[in-house]
């Protein structure tokens with residue numbers, strides 16, 4: 001069991017089982033995971049940094065507890081990869097940017113601390129689009145990630161490394177972040193499960209801010225159960241993040257096993273326009289499956305969906321332009337040696353440190369916030385955001401969940417969309433609304449294209465009702481073999 005060959009199929013319960021039956025020790029599993037991830041990395045470029053010392057120290061602790069006969073922690077020995085926008089004490093955190101190429105954080109993100117407190121083993125940091133801006137992982141300063149299912153294709157973005165690591169089997173669970181679709185879209189492209197919890201469900205303390213009113217941390221795993229377990233460990237109020245919610249955390253793993261018979265699920269017509277026929281057919285089949293399990297399917301409308309893309313690219317860039325002001329060559333970043341004045345130093349550092357997409361976003365964001373344009377763009381976008389959120393609240397008055405595609409198309413070729421930002425932005429057309437409304441949503445594998453490219457089904461639920469979302473996903477997963 002502790003051979004690298006078995007890693008791609010391990011789940012949390014298989015790890016715990018193997019440890020308690022002494023099939024392998026946490027040390028053996030950690031060494032195997034590190035060796036496998038390092039050997040596989042040249043294929044996908046999913047990892048930017050490995051953290052063997054930290055991993056082996058954590059594994060030794062797990063082994064010592066087992067030897068003492070102490071109760072086994074929820075994630076004992078489970079290999080975990082962390083998106084490189086989430087800080088890890090003493091382990092380089094680059095955000096996929098030249099700017100932070102040498103940044104070693106002095107503290108851990110709360111989500112990481114909570115997972116480690118339950119025995120998870122951080123084996124490394126995962127590649128992503130620079131500051132999480134992108135949909136294909138091609139905006140990383142450290143090169144693109146390749147999709148393990150088709151190496152000439154993108155893994156999706158911005159959490160491309162997090163999805164690829166789980167798909168490739170180099171980690172059992174990973175963390176990603178989602179601001180406009182960056183967990184669900186890569187999960188869909190790589191054929192794994194990815195969850196964006198309710199806004200406020202998981203503390204963002206230690207998540208490098210992109211657009212604070214939209215940023216979420218969430219898990220990736222190979223099945224629904226492992227995502228539910230991971231979320232449950234991370235979730236809950238944190239004094240370090242004032243936006244983290246006090247809402248009680250349900251026992252997802254028990255509740256999701258209840259049958260779905262009688263649940264009312266909505267299909268928003270706006271999400272079935274403009275998708276490829278292949279994706280459409282796969283999603284249709286998934287809906288039929290849920291119907292056969294006793295769900296009541298209803299056609300609905302979320303009428304403000306058509307404004308989501310413009311609304312998102314105003315709010316997200318406005319917040320990014322402000323959040324990214326801190327990278328100035330003084331505190332965390334590289335520093336340009338060109339120029340003689342302080343302003344030159346700022347200008348040159350930012351000019352050299354940021355990639356093109358980040359600069360595009362900062363300029364756009366600065367523009368929509370500037371005097372004279374603020375009311376026309378930023379304020380308007382905030383009003384539209386309220387309408388988008390209200391669409392969900394209204395729809396959920398008599399629904400338990402909403403089903404939709406995650407992306408209009410499966411994973412595209414590396415290089416195919418890089419020169420056309422607008423086409424790239426369209427990959428997120430079905431995912432942006434979930435972040436704008438702050439509702440929990442996820443991608444669960446539901447089939448593949450003729451070329452064998454994975455396709456994900458998106459499930460939305462009411463605020464803080466992750467339990468129902470997991471229940472739909474789990475029942476679907478158990479009834480199918482994707």
Ligand code: GLN
Pocket residue numbers: 132133134135157158177178179180181182183210316428
């Ligand atoms: N692809 C979207 C963007 O480029 C979403 C990114 C994200 O969710 N972090 O902004």
